[in-house]
Amino acid sequence: xxxxxxxxxxxxxxxxxxxxxxxxxxxxxxxxxxxxxxxxxxxxxxxxxxxxxxxxxxxxxxxxxxxxxxxxxxxxxxxxxxxxxxxxxxxxxxxxxxxxxxxxxxxxxxxxxxxxxxxxxxxxxxxxxxxxxxxxxxxxxxxxxxxxxxxxxxxxxxxxxxxxxxxxxxxxxxxxxxxxxxxxxxxxxxxxxxxxxxxxxxxxxxxxxxxxxxxxxxxxxxxxxxxxxxxxxxxxxxxxxxxxxxxxxxxxxxxxxxxxxxxxxxxxxxxxxxxxxxxxxxxxx
Amino acid sequence: xxxxxxxxxxxxxxxxxxxxxxxxxxxxxxxxxxxxxxxxxxxxxxxxxxxxxxxxxxxxxxxxxxxxxxxxxxxxxxxxxxxxxxxxxxxxxxxxxxxxxxxxxxxxxxxxxxxxxxxxxxxxxxxx
Numbered sequence: 001x002x003x004x005x006x007x008x009x010x011x012x013x014x015x016x017x018x019x020x021x022x023x024x025x026x027x028x029x030x031x032x033x034x035x036x037x038x039x040x041x042x043x044x045x046x047x048x049x050x051x052x053x054x055x056x057x058x059x060x061x062x063x064x065x066x067x068x069x070x071x072x073x074x075x076x077x078x079x080x081x082x083x084x085x086x087x088x089x090x091x092x093x094x095x096x097x098x099x100x101x102x103x104x105x106x107x108x109x110x111x112x113x114x115x116x117x118x119x120x121x122x123x124x125x126x127x128x129x130x131x132x133x134x135x136x137x138x139x140x141x142x143x144x145x146x147x148x149x150x151x152x153x154x155x156x157x158x159x160x161x162x163x164x165x166x167x168x169x170x171x172x173x174x175x176x177x178x179x180x181x182x183x184x185x186x187x188x189x190x191x192x193x194x195x196x197x198x199x200x201x202x203x204x205x206x207x208x209x210x211x212x213x214x215x216x217x218x219x220x221x222x223x224x225x226x227x228x229x230x231x232x233x234x235x236x237x238x239x240x241x242x243x244x245x246x247x248x249x250x251x252x253x254x255x256x257x258x259x260x261x262x263x264x265x266x267x268x269x270x271x272x273x274x275x276x277x278x279x280x281x282x283x284x285x
Numbered sequence: 286x287x288x289x290x291x292x293x294x295x296x297x298x299x300x301x302x303x304x305x306x307x308x309x310x311x312x313x314x315x316x317x318x319x320x321x322x323x324x325x326x327x328x329x330x331x332x333x334x335x336x337x338x339x340x341x342x343x344x345x346x347x348x349x350x351x352x353x354x355x356x357x358x359x360x361x362x363x364x365x366x367x368x369x370x371x372x373x374x375x376x377x378x379x380x381x382x383x384x385x386x387x388x389x390x391x392x393x394x395x396x397x398x399x400x401x402x403x404x405x406x407x408x409x410x411x412x413x
Contacts, residue, residue, distance in 0.1 A: 147376065148376065152387075162392075162395060166394035167373065167394060170370065170371025170373050170374050170398070173370075174365060175364060229367050232368055232371070232374040235367075
């Protein structure tokens with residue numbers, strides 16, 4: 001019998017107290033070196049970073065870590081979840097990211113988040129710049145206006161998995177490999193009832209940082225922005241507006257990619273990410 | 286008879302077994318507007334049963350999808366440009382207007398996105 005050919009990523013469960021509540025968090029990691037903490041999009045989970053965890057060139061220099069937010073993927077909602085509506089807030093999201101960093105003892109990691117994750121890195125830049133080596137916002141804007149009635153995402157007469165998957169399908173660039181497109185959509189189809197909608201509370205309301213951008217100091221912590229040209233939720237124009245308001249922020253618009261670059265076409269996304277990571281490594285020496 | 290790219294829809298839809306299967310619980314009549322051309326499209330158990338070009342006398346439909354001809358032409362390019370590549374993207378930009386009772390559209394969103402994109406895969410002529 002040949003030995004099984006496992007992928008590099010190892011997954012574990014981490015009991016963690018966040019905001020005074022016990023949580024059971026699932027996280028995966030691969031590689032060693034500078035910690036690269038990856039934050040998934042609204043309504044999805046850490047599997048979006050599978051391509052990065054399987055990239056040997058990346059994992060030879062970085063410890064790539066992705067956790068599933070509470071309520072997402074294999075991370076459970078806290079006990080008593082059945083009694084209320086899930087709504088992600090800036091406070092809860094910040095507390096979760098910092099609790100993971102503290103629990104793992106990560107020393108000045110790079111934090112890279114996409115969409116809601118691209119928003120929370122702006123909050124991290126404001127509140128904890130000294131804790132990070134660099135921040136990378138994928139599909140990052142200071143605010144997003146809801147462009148459809150979010151109630152469609154969670155009501156008993158519309159299948160949540162079907163509508164969430166179909167809704168986000170258009171945020172993927174049309175030319176990416178079909179297998180990666182449908183893997184990305186599948187994660188959305190697997191989301192719990194109301195979870196995508198609850199994340200969008202942060203994305204469209206609670207997480208608005210438009211009024212605080214001038215306080216972001218990229219000297220204290222470098223900020224990189226990467227946005228896919230086919231993203232109409234956080235469009236290149238939205239990211240350009242963001243970059244224009246933060247002195248020192250470096251924006252790259254990625255061709256042939258959409259709102260989920262790391263999951264839509266990992267090799268293409270990595271071609272945009274590698275020079276940024278090389279710059280971060282060079283600065284660390 | 287429907288004209289241009291829209292004329293391809295009934296045959297493309299009904300030849301697509303997976304689309305018809307996914308729409309097997311779908312019963313709806315909707316209005317598709319391509320600029321000045323309007324079509325009443327009747328879906329029965331996932332099959333595109335009829336597509337009547339206007340002018341319509343007292344048309345009855347559950348929901349309407351209206352966009353300028355130029356917007357549909359971009360949407361139907363083999364590789365559509367950003368913003369013209371998806372119905373919801375066109376809704377956000379204002380190129381597409383969705384009116385009426387949206388429930389069957391939203392409950393079958395994948396069906397309608399794929400139905401209306403069929404001419405793209407069929408090699409619709411590029412018009413810029």
